[in-house]
Amino acid sequence: MLKVAVFNFKGGTGKSTTTLNLGACLATSKRKVLVIDLDGQRTLSFGLGLDGDAPTALNWLSDEEIQPLATNTKNLWLIPGDLGMFQLDTDSDLFTPALAKLTEFDICLMDCSPGLGIASVQAILSSDRVLMPVICEPAVLKGLSEAVQLIRDERPSTPIDVVRVRYRPKLVITREADQLLSEAAEELNYRLLKTTVPENISVAEAIAHQQPVTAYSSRSSGAKAYKSLATECMRVW
Ligand SMILES: Nc1ncnc2c1ncn2[C@@H]1O[C@H](COP(=O)(O)OP(=O)(O)OP(=O)(O)O)[C@@H](O)[C@H]1O
Ligand SMILES: [Mg+2]
Numbered sequence: 001m002l003k004v005a006v007f008n009f010k011g012g013t014g015k016s017t018t019t020l021n022l023g024a025c026l027a028t029s030k031r032k033v034l035v036i037d038l039d040g041q042r043t044l045s046f047g048l049g050l051d052g053d054a055p056t057a058l059n060w061l062s063d064e065e066i067q068p069l070a071t072n073t074k075n076l077w078l079i080p081g082d083l084g085m086f087q088l089d090t091d092s093d094l095f096t097p098a099l100a101k102l103t104e105f106d107i108c109l110m111d112c113s114p115g116l117g118i119a120s121v122q123a124i125l126s127s128d129r130v131l132m133p134v135i136c137e138p139a140v141l142k143g144l145s146e147a148v149q150l151i152r153d154e155r156p157s158t159p160i161d162v163v164r165v166r167y168r169p170k171l172v173i174t175r176e177a178d179q180l181l182s183e184a185a186e187e188l189n190y191r192l193l194k195t196t197v198p199e200n201i202s203v204a205e206a207i208a209h210q211q212p213v214t215a216y217s218s219r220s221s222g223a224k225a226y227k228s229l230a231t232e233c234m235r236v237w
Pocket of ligand 2: 016
């Protein structure tokens with residue numbers, strides 16, 4: 001199973017939205033995809049219509065025998081989030097043994113909370129790759145380089161893929177941010193993915209309607225972008 005932590009130190013950068021929609025698009029390729037909600041806010045679980053359901057990520061990390069929940073999307077399963085994730089406090093690695101039990105899936109995307117809590121650190125340390133959604137605005141590089149550095153301190157060679165979301169190509173600030181992001185890629189050692197996900201109201205509405213954007217509005221620019229992102233990820237990963 002390929003393990004991917006969806007992480008950014010900064011809040012509100014589209015981590016949960018990307019986990020949900022990329023997960024749904026990857027699941028159309030016949031691969032069995034598992035998404036895990038590691039955030040006490042539980043946006044991902046809500047967006048899949050399974051907020052409040054159990055077993056949760058805390059049950060999974062507590063060495064209980066659990067079965068991830070099937071979602072309305074074929075080939076997509078979820079381990080829902082738990083408010084108690086905010087209080088997770090341990091020095092021992094809970095993730096490596098818990099992930100090793102998930103033998104029936106091909107890909108696992110872990111939606112991290114903002115900041116750098118214990119669950120995010122352990123998810124990153126136990127992942128094969130990190131996917132980092134960013135918003136192209138003037139300060140993008142500050143948050144990004146801090147987040148990349150946090151990962152590099154512990155895992156110098158874990159590949160980091162940066163995806164631009166809520167993308168507004170016509171803005172001058174977007175072009176300036178693009179320039180900064182492509183110039184810094186080599187120095188900070190990340191891959192800037194070619195696919196961008198546009199600012200698109202259907203993407204935001206789909207979460208409220210508890211569906212992937214590809215189901216909610218399959219012809220929207222957001223749906224097309226997440227399909228392309230899945231194609232690009234399958235090529236790069
Ligand atoms: N492509 C998009 N177009 C329009 N709105 C978007 C898009 N992507 C995300 N959003 C909106 O941006 C907000 C933040 O998205 P999301 O919750 O996925 O971010 P996050 O990084 O998971 O946040 P947090 O750090 O709090 O966990 C949400 O209101 C979501 O609906
Ligand atoms: Mg989130």
